[in-house]
Amino acid sequence: MPSLRPAYLWVIPKDISCASYMAILTGLQKTLKFPLPPELSMGINSSIEFLKETFPRCSTPESFTCKETVVDENLICAQVNRSLVQQTLAADNSSAALCSFTITEHACSVADRLAPQTLATLLKCSLESQTTYPVETWKLFFQKVSSSLNDTLETFATMTSNNSRPALSNALDALREVRLANLSDAELQSRTVIGDLVQRVIGPFLASPSTNFLFCLSSYNFSCLTYQIVVKELSNQRQLMNSDKQQAVFTYFIKPFLSRKESSDPGCTLSTNGSQGWLQANLGSFAGFATVQDLQTLNPHLSTIEILSELAPSQVAQLLISAGSSNDTTLIDLAFERLEKGDALENLDEFLTQLTANGQVLQFQTVVRDRAMTRAFYILRLHFLTFSSQELYLWFHVKLVTILASFTPQMLNSTISSMSCANYHVVVGGIAKVFPAIPLLRRQEIASVLLAYIRSSTSVINKPACRTGLETDVEWIETNLGPFSQYTTYSDLKAFNLSDVIILDSFSPTQLATFLLEPNNLSNENVVIMSFRRFALSASMANIESFFDTFVHGPAEQN
Structure with missing residues (x-):
C-alpha cells in the first residue's frame, strides 16, 4: 500500500x-x-x-478524518550532509548561499539558528523554486523554528503576494499542525488571535488548502464569529483557487462546521441578521457551491426569496425545482431578475442546464412557462444570429426544452427572419420536439410563420445546398415544416413544386378531406382514387372518423 x-x-x-x-x-x-x-x-x-x-x-x-503527520527526523535527515550546510553558511551568509540548500537540508541542520528575516528569505526562494516537499519535511522545519515562526511568517507575508501553488499546500498542512493545532479553546474563540493568524501568519498560504487541512479546520472549536473570520479570509483568496479547491472549501470546511450538532448555535444562525446576512457571513463567496437543499438543511429558517439575488444561476434553478409546480409568476420574475445581473447569457445557460440536469424535466404551469420563455427570449434575442448551428441546436433541442412550448409566433418570426436555411432547420426541429405541448391556435400561427419564411426565402430554400440530405419531398416537408405541416393546405404546399403523391402522404385526415372538397378535385377520378388508396394504407378508426366528419360537414359549412 x-x-x-x-x-x-x-x-x-x-x-x-x-x-x-x-x-x-x-x-x-x-x-x-x-x-x-x-x-x-x-x-x-x-x-x-x-x-x-x-x-x-x-x-x-x-x-472524513483529520490526518496528523508522523515526523521521524532520523528518516528525513538520513541523506543530509549537516556539516556542509553549517560550514557553507558560516563562510557565506548571502541569500544565494542560503537558497542553494533545500528546506530539508535546513530543517536537518541550522534552521533554528536563523533570524526571522533570513528564514523569510529562505521561504520566499524555496516557494518560488516550485519545489514540493512532503508535509513531514515542512513540519520538521516549522518545529525547528517554532520560537520565531510567527515573526518569520509575518515578515514573509510582506515579501510575497498571495498565490496558489502546489508547493504551498504541504506547507499549509504543516503550519496547521504546528501552529493551529496547539491553540487553546480560548484562542480559537478570540477574534484577535484568529484574525492575526489567518491574515498575517498563514494568509500567503491560504489559497492552497488541501482537503485534509480544510476538514481538520472544520473540527476546531471556533466560535461562530471566529469561524466567520476564517470564511472571510478564504473568500478573499477564492479567485486564486481553481474550481476544485473552491468546491473543497465548502465540502470539507464550511458544510462540516455548520453541520455540527453539538454546537450551541448549529449553523451559526444566531450571530447574523436575516437570511442574506447569514449567507454572506457563513458561506462567503463559496455560497455558489452549496445546493439549495444544503442551504435549507444548514439553516432551517432560511428565506430562499430573501437570498435569491445572492444565489448562483444553478441554485436559482434548484430553488424552482424544489418549489414545484405553481401558478405564481412572482418567483420566476425574481429568478430572471437575478439571471439578468452580470453575464445574462451565461447565467441563463447555467440556469437552464441545471433545470434539465440528470434527464429531469420540470413541468411548469403554462402561465409560469410563458413568463419564463418571455424573459429568456429577452436575453437570447440579440444572440440568435451570432450562434452557430451547433449552438442553436443546444439551445433549441436541449437547454430551452422545458419552456420552448411557450415560444410564440412573434418570437419565432423575429428569430428566423434573417437565418440561413441550415439554422432555420435546427430551429424547426427543436420546436417540433415540444409540438404536443403547444396549444392548437399557436400551432396554426407557427405554421403560418414557417410558411411565410419559406415563401420569402424560396430562392435560398430551393438551392442544392439547402436540400443537402433531403432526398425526398417528404423529408423536405418534415425538415422545413415539421409536424406543423398538418396546419397547411394543399395549395400552400403545391406552391413549392412538390409531388402530388408526396403532398397527399403528408396530409392529416382533416387536410385530405378538405383537399378533396376543393373545386375540381372531387370530380377528378384519378385524384379521388389516389387519395383514398393513400389514406387506406394508414387509416385508423380515429382517422376515418376525423376524415368523414370533415368530409360530410365541410360542404354545409361552405354553403
Whole structure:
C-alpha cells in the first residue's frame, strides 16, 4: 500500500461502491500512521487527495478524518550532509548561499539558528523554486523554528503576494499542525488571535488548502464569529483557487462546521441578521457551491426569496425545482431578475442546464412557462444570429426544452427572419420536439410563420445546398415544416413544386378531406382514387372518423 501512487488509481472503475472507496481510503490513511520515507508519504498524500477528488459522491462528512503527520527526523535527515550546510553558511551568509540548500537540508541542520528575516528569505526562494516537499519535511522545519515562526511568517507575508501553488499546500498542512493545532479553546474563540493568524501568519498560504487541512479546520472549536473570520479570509483568496479547491472549501470546511450538532448555535444562525446576512457571513463567496437543499438543511429558517439575488444561476434553478409546480409568476420574475445581473447569457445557460440536469424535466404551469420563455427570449434575442448551428441546436433541442412550448409566433418570426436555411432547420426541429405541448391556435400561427419564411426565402430554400440530405419531398416537408405541416393546405404546399403523391402522404385526415372538397378535385377520378388508396394504407378508426366528419360537414359549412 505505501507504494501506491496516484497514477495507479486511474485503473479503479468510476462506478465502484462507496464501501470499496472507503476500504481503499482507510488503507491509505493507515499507512501514514507509521514513519515513511518522505517521497513515499508524499505519494500517499497525493493518492488520498486524488481519491477524494475522483469520488466526491462518496466523500460524506462521516467518511472524513483529520490526518496528523508522523515526523521521524532520523528518516528525513538520513541523506543530509549537516556539516556542509553549517560550514557553507558560516563562510557565506548571502541569500544565494542560503537558497542553494533545500528546506530539508535546513530543517536537518541550522534552521533554528536563523533570524526571522533570513528564514523569510529562505521561504520566499524555496516557494518560488516550485519545489514540493512532503508535509513531514515542512513540519520538521516549522518545529525547528517554532520560537520565531510567527515573526518569520509575518515578515514573509510582506515579501510575497498571495498565490496558489502546489508547493504551498504541504506547507499549509504543516503550519496547521504546528501552529493551529496547539491553540487553546480560548484562542480559537478570540477574534484577535484568529484574525492575526489567518491574515498575517498563514494568509500567503491560504489559497492552497488541501482537503485534509480544510476538514481538520472544520473540527476546531471556533466560535461562530471566529469561524466567520476564517470564511472571510478564504473568500478573499477564492479567485486564486481553481474550481476544485473552491468546491473543497465548502465540502470539507464550511458544510462540516455548520453541520455540527453539538454546537450551541448549529449553523451559526444566531450571530447574523436575516437570511442574506447569514449567507454572506457563513458561506462567503463559496455560497455558489452549496445546493439549495444544503442551504435549507444548514439553516432551517432560511428565506430562499430573501437570498435569491445572492444565489448562483444553478441554485436559482434548484430553488424552482424544489418549489414545484405553481401558478405564481412572482418567483420566476425574481429568478430572471437575478439571471439578468452580470453575464445574462451565461447565467441563463447555467440556469437552464441545471433545470434539465440528470434527464429531469420540470413541468411548469403554462402561465409560469410563458413568463419564463418571455424573459429568456429577452436575453437570447440579440444572440440568435451570432450562434452557430451547433449552438442553436443546444439551445433549441436541449437547454430551452422545458419552456420552448411557450415560444410564440412573434418570437419565432423575429428569430428566423434573417437565418440561413441550415439554422432555420435546427430551429424547426427543436420546436417540433415540444409540438404536443403547444396549444392548437399557436400551432396554426407557427405554421403560418414557417410558411411565410419559406415563401420569402424560396430562392435560398430551393438551392442544392439547402436540400443537402433531403432526398425526398417528404423529408423536405418534415425538415422545413415539421409536424406543423398538418396546419397547411394543399395549395400552400403545391406552391413549392412538390409531388402530388408526396403532398397527399403528408396530409392529416382533416387536410385530405378538405383537399378533396376543393373545386375540381372531387370530380377528378384519378385524384379521388389516389387519395383514398393513400389514406387506406394508414387509416385508423380515429382517422376515418376525423376524415368523414370533415368530409360530410365541410360542404354545409361552405354553403
